[in-house]
Amino acid sequence: MSRLSWLMKETKRWVSGRIITGDQAEQIIGLYPAEHKNRLISVLLLLGAILLGTGIILFFASNWQHIPKWGKVSIVIIPLVLFHLAAHLTCESYPRLSQTLTLLGCVMFGSGIWLVAQIFHINTHFPNGMLFWLLGVLSVALILREELPLGLSALLMASWVLAEQSSSLLIMFIAMMLFGGVFYLTYTLRSSFALVVSLISVCIFVNTEIYLILADNYSFKDAGSLIPFVLLLIGSSYIYMSKHPVNELLKNFPFIYKFLGVVLTGASLFTMSLEFFAYDFIKMRQSGAGYVLFWVLYITVAFLGAYAISRRSTKIKEVLKGNYTWLAVDALVFIMLLIPFNGLTLMIILNLFMFIWALLVIISAYQTQSSLYFILGMVAFNLYVLAEYFNFFWKSLPKSLFFIAGGIVLVLSGALMERQRRKAVLAWQKEVVSSYKIVK
Template sequence: MNKQWMRKEGQKWIADNIITEDQLDLIVARYPDSEDKRKVTGVLPILASILIGIGILSFIASNWGEISPIARLSLLIVFMLSFYFSGERYLKTGHHSLGTSLNLLGIITFGASIILLGQTFHLNAVDARLFVFWSLPAIFYLFRDRHKLYFFLLGLLTVGGQLYSINEFQSFSYLLCILFIIAVGGFVFLYPSTLKSWVFTIGLSIQGLMFITVNDINLLWFFIFGFALFTSGLWVEKNVFKQPFNRLGTLIGFGFAYGLYFLLTNEFSSDLELPNPYLFIPVLVVLFALSVIRKRQENLYLHAWELLIFLPFFYLVKVTDSLIVGIIYLVIMFVFSGYKLSEGYRNESRSQINFGIVLFLLVCLMGYFNLAWSFMPKSIFFLFGGVLLFILNAFLQRKKKQILRNGGPHHD
C-alpha cells in the first residue's frame, strides 16, 4: 500500500467529513508501505545510472587518444564532481536510490580517472595502492549512508584489488587486507546483517587463500585457516558471525577431506606435500584446545565430534599405505555428514538439515565416482549414479518433511 497516495486521498475524505484526521492516521498506520514497490522503483534508477556511466566512460576511453592531457584531466574531474554533486542533491530531496547510484558512479569514475590518467602520463604502478585510494570514498559513503551497495562495492574493490595485485605484481597487498578487515568487518560488527557477515567471511577466506598461494606456503595451511575460522565461530560474541564462521570453517575442513580422499585413493598421492609437523601440529593442538574449552564451557560435549573433520589423518601416509588413509577419510566424511544430518533432525532446524543433506550427498557422489568409474560402462555409470542420488535425496527430503511437520523449524 502506498501511504503517500492514501494520505492524499484521505485529505479529500476529511474535507468531505467522511473521517477525521485521527481516523486517517489510524487507517494509514494499519497498512505498511509496499516494500516490493520501493525495491522495483529503486532498482531502475540504479540500472539506468550504471548504463549511462558505462556509456560515458566507454566514449571517453574510445576517444582518449584524441584528447589533450589537460582536457582529459578537466573532463574526468567534471564528470566525477557532477556525479557527486547530483547524487548529494537527489539524496537531500529524498530520492535515495537515484542519489546513491549517482554517488556510486562518482566512486567508479574516481577509480577510472586514476587508471586513465596513469596511462596518459605513463605512470608505472608497482603495487595495488590504486585500489586502496579507490576504496576510500566507498568507505566514507558506506559509514555515512550505510547503504548495502557501498558495502558490496567496497568488498569488490578490496578483494578484486587483491586479485589484481597477485596477478599483476605477484605480491599480496597487506594494506588492502587490513582495509578489508577494518572497514568491511567493522561495518558488519557495528551494523549486523546475516548477508553482510557471509560476504565478509567469504572475502576473508579468499584473502587468506591468496596470502597462502602467493607466498608459496603449503596449501594445507589453509586447512588450519578453516579450523581457526571454525574455532573463532565458537568464541566470537557477535551472533552474526557465529554461523558464517562455523559453516565456512566446516566446509573448508570437509573440502580438504574430500580432496585428500580423492588424491590418496588414486595415483596422485605422490604429489601430496605435507607441512612441517613441528610447526603445524602445535598450531593444530592450540586450536583443538580452544575448541574443546569453549564446548566444555557451553556443555556441548556431545558436539565434540565436529572436531573429527579437523584431525590431521594425512600424516598417517608416513606410516601406512595412502589408500588406507584415503579410506579413513571416506569413513570420516560419512560419519561427519551423518552426524550433521542427525543434529539437524534433532534440533528440527531446516538450515542444518539442508547442510547435512548436501554434505552427505557429496560424500556419496565422490565415493560412488571413485569406486565405480574404472569398471562400469560410462552410460550405466551416469544413469545408475543419477538414480541413486535421486533416491537418496528423495528419502532425506521426505525425512526432513516428517521432522518439520509439527511446527518446525524451531532453531533456524
C-alpha cells in the same frame, strides 16, 4: 512472499480454523511492522549501477584515442563530482538511489585512477592503483556510513591482495589493518551484505598469503593443493564465530558465519577426499614446508573455538552435545598434523570422514530442527555418494550402463532426500504440538 505476507496468510487460516479470534490475529500482526525495504528495487538499482558504470567505461575506451588530454581529464572529474553531488541531493528523498549513485561515484574514482595514469603515462606498480582505489572507497564508507561502498571496499581488498602477489610482512600488516577497518564498519553498520563480502575476501587473503609463503619461501611447488586444508580451518573458525557472543545480538550475522562455515567445510572435505590432496599433504609433511605454520593456524582456530564455546557453557556434556560436528573436524586436523600416515591410508580416512561429517550435520540439524542445514547435510551426503560412484565405476562399467545406473542413483537420492525432509518436518511439528499441549 515476505514474512509479513506469510504471517497474514497463516493468521487468516488460523481464524478460519477457530484456533484464534480475529482480534487476536490483528494483535499478532501488529507485533510485526510492515517491511519498508523492497529488495527488488535494491537489486535493480545495483544492477543498473553496474551496467551504467560498465557502459560509460566501454564508451570512452572505444573513443579514447580521439579525445584531447583536457577532455580526458574532464571525463574523469566531471562524472565523479556529478555522481557524488546527485547522491548528496537525493539522500533524504530517495536513499536507495543515493546509495547507488554513491557506488557509481566510487566506481568512477577507480576508473579515474587508471585513466589519469594512462593520460600522463605514469608507470608505477600496478597494485598500487588498486590500493589507492581501496583507500578512497573505504574513506567514503567511513564518512557516509553506507554498506555498498563498504562491500566494494571488501571486494577491493581481495583484488589488491591477489594483484600484489607478495608475502612480505609489510603487505600482510597493511592488509590486516585495512581488514580491521572494514570489519569495524561492518559491525558498526550491522551490514549483512558487507559481512558476506568481507568473509569471502578473508578466505582469499589467507589462502593467497599461505600459498605465497609455501611457494616462495619454502619452494613448495604443490602449494596450491593445500588450499582445501586452509579452507577447512577457515570454515571451522567461521562456525566458532557464529557462536561468539558479539554476534548473537546482530541480525543474520550468526547465520552468515555458520552458513559459510558449513559450505566451506563441506567443499573442503570433498576436495581433500580426492587422490591428489593426500599425496601432496604427505609431501608437505616430509619436506617440512610450512608444517609449523599449519600447526599455528590449527592452534589459533582451536583457541577461538574454546573461547567462543566457553562463553556459552563450560559443562563438558553440553559442549559436546552442541558442537560434536565441529569438534570432530578439529580432531581430524589434529590427527592429520600429528600422525605421519602414508598417502593411501590418509585418502581412505578422508573419504570415510567426509561421510561421517555429512551424517553429523544431518543429526545435528535434526536435533536443532534446522531444515536448511538438514537439507545441506542431505545434499552433501548424496553428492559424496555420487562422487564415489564416479571414482569407482567410471573406468570399470560400460558408458551406457554407467549413466543409466548414475541416473537411478540420482533419482533415488532425490526421493530419499525428499522423504527424509518430510519425515523430519513432520516429527518437528509433532514435537511442537506436544509441547504446546504440555504448556496448556
